């Protein structure tokens with residue numbers, strides 16, 4: 555995990571001083587305080603949520619100027635700051651939220667994330683624990699707490715994945731393609747095209763197909779007779795279905811699906827999916843069985859320099875190339891092709907990853 559050089563001293567945050575900062579920001583956005591119509595400001599936020607973040611930030615500050623303890627504005631502003639990498643600002647807003655709404659788990663959850671990103675894992679774990687006390691059945695909180703505590707966890711829980719992506723489905727493509735310059739799917743299609751011997755491809759299994767970005771890119775460039783998509787999230791699958799490119803779509807855990815494959819595939823792909831699975835052994839072992847001889851398993855992972863795999867504070871795993879090579883050898887895949895790529899942006903920086911193809 556990336557830690558900041560300078561640790562943020564959150565104990566020094568003075569909420570009153572911060573509110574004055576908020577007021578100055580309102581002025582900077584030049585929003586006229588009259589008439590103070592909070593519902594209208596929220597309506598504009600909803601309309602412009604993805605397209606105009608500056609307007610959203612501006613309106614949130616404006617609402618907080620009129621109503622400093624407004625729950626929705628504090629929560630949304632703190633979440634927005636996390637999405638846009640404004641860590642210290644968002645952390646301060648979450649602290650204000652936790653001060654005003656002591657028993658609301660959301661602000662403590664956000665604080666857990668902020669402290670984690672700011673490099674203070676102890677404070678992060680403390681906040682996640684407090685959030686868990688307030689919301690004891692939350693699988694997501696248990697998972698994030700384990701990440702903050704650096705516990706060895708093999709895989710993200712299914713409930714965590716379904717919740718995350720069911721909520722994300724509507725904005726996923728705009729967010730990934732426009733804001734984060736996501737390109738794993740394009741990179742994998744182009745890498746595969748260098749190697750696949752013939753077209754049309756008979757069958758391709760797209761595991762964790764999401765909204766169908768990979769399938770869309772592949773079918774634009776290569777003819778494929780049978781394209782099967784599998785995902786845990788119902789809402790992501792609905793988006794895939796709208797693309798009308800998959801021959802079959804299944805709502806299932808991908809390892810369970812692999813275990814049931816009777817007719818082997820020519821290609822199996824996972825783009826930006828193994829970031830939710832630490833222990834890759836079940837995926838690699840079962841993919842081997844589900845591939846035709848000579849078939850390809852293609853995937854992307856976030857890069858880890860050494861060791862095997864590591865769970866980060868953002869709930870995503872990174873994997874090392876040496877770990878993947880070990881598994882490649884253990885499960886007797888013939889050849890391994892790999893290259894380092896920029897997967898997407900995170901807070902303005904490239905996220906380094908590996909593009910990997912294993913040939914059976």
Ligand SMILES: C[S@@+](CC[C@H](N)C(=O)[O-])C[C@H]1O[C@@H](n2cnc3c(N)ncnc32)[C@H](O)[C@@H]1O
Pocket residue numbers: 715716719738739761762763764765766767768784785786787790806807808809824825826827830
């Ligand atoms: C970041 S998205 C990537 C989607 C798509 N492959 C792409 O490149 O845009 C990760 C997807 O993997 C799915 N996923 C994660 N773990 C899974 C699992 N164990 N079984 C099935 N789907 C899973 C999620 O529901 C989500 O749709």
